[in-house]
Amino acid sequence: MEGDVVEYRIDRQSGIPAYVQIVRQTEQALRMGVLRVGDRLPTAKEVVAATAINPNTVFRAYRDMEQAGLVRSRRGLGTFVTRSLARPGAEDDSPLRAGLAEWVARARSAGLERDDVLALVTAALDEHDTQHERHERHERHENDPGDRERNQEDA
């Protein structure tokens, strides 16, 4: 049984709740294949002794991941990975990655700095997700015409 596979790093300045950071780091480790099915996550005590965060944060992160079906806790034994997250589209040799590499090259030759590129990607993601959300909300509103919000004006 492997128990020493991941080490969590908590960024206190990020403003991202620690339990979210733990979930994200676990997911990332799963995507990258650092964590595999059957691996044991560190115990709450191990995590807090290394990071000085609240143990409830670790319990919450593990509970969330258990509900998402990523891990399973076994009483007295620990918490184990039950599902892989390696996504076909995110691998090194995927077409998405190749397309992105090409785009990054163009952005760089257009003179964009690293931060400009990141900002652009974030903005495009935000835009996409907001439109997606708005679309959903719109659909909901059509079913319930009495509950109009002023959200559309915000933009």
Place this chain on the structure above:
Amino acid sequence: MTGPDEPAALHATDLGFRYRARGTWALRECGFTVPRGRITALVGRNGAGKSTLLHLAGGLLRPAHGEIRVLGTAPDGAAARTRVALLTQDKPLYPRFTVADTLRMGGKLNAAWDRAVAERVVREGGIAPSVRVGELSPGRRTRVALALALGKRPELLLLDEPLADLDPVVRGEIMATLMAEAAEREVSIVLSSHVLPDLEQTCDWVTLLRAGRVELNEDADALREGHLLLTGHADEEPALREHTVVHRRVHGRQLTALVRPRGPVGGAFHVERPGLEEILLGHLQGAAGGAKGAAA
């Protein structure tokens, strides 16, 4: 008492206290409940009443008004003496005792004494048992005092500024020891501190005192979710009226405001989720011009 459920870690009803020499109220009309199993940050500016509250909860002071209960019992009763540990700022230790003597004394003074825990806490700090307490650095003295407190296996641990005067590395180590204890068994911890960044990821409950009164007493995540940090043009100020403005600042044309939104935020603002530190700092500073009362 807090009803049919498990009694709360702390429960204050109209609690008031004043120091005879000063005459002013150190605490006034404090009514709040801290649930069990929480790690609570007790924050407030100097003189806000943090130490007074901890001394009342630890049974070292008696209320002038109202009452405070700890784990459902009176703070100065026999039950509280074994179930509650208070570490005061002065960390009362005998400087001429060695570390080993100090722990031995802890064993004699406490009926239920967990020697293994106390020794582990000392060992984790790399402290030799033969050293006299008076020769220890402040960080190590804190650790020995903490070992005494944790050796009691308290259900409620009250810590008054345990991190003061410690360097960041030692602060991290002390917090890690505390958190590891809390991970292993249920203990409610209330700790007062000015070191807000250290509280960000350790505390899940916040009690904020402001001039002797309780301004916040809430779950830390609820606080994070209940506040927004808005940045925008100063002309957008009227859009803030619909919300509770905790703190606002205008710099040139830029307006920055920490608000508790009461509905969707209108106006052209850049909206961010503030961290706990920003929220606490905002509440400690208060609304500009002391108009807090009007805003709330």
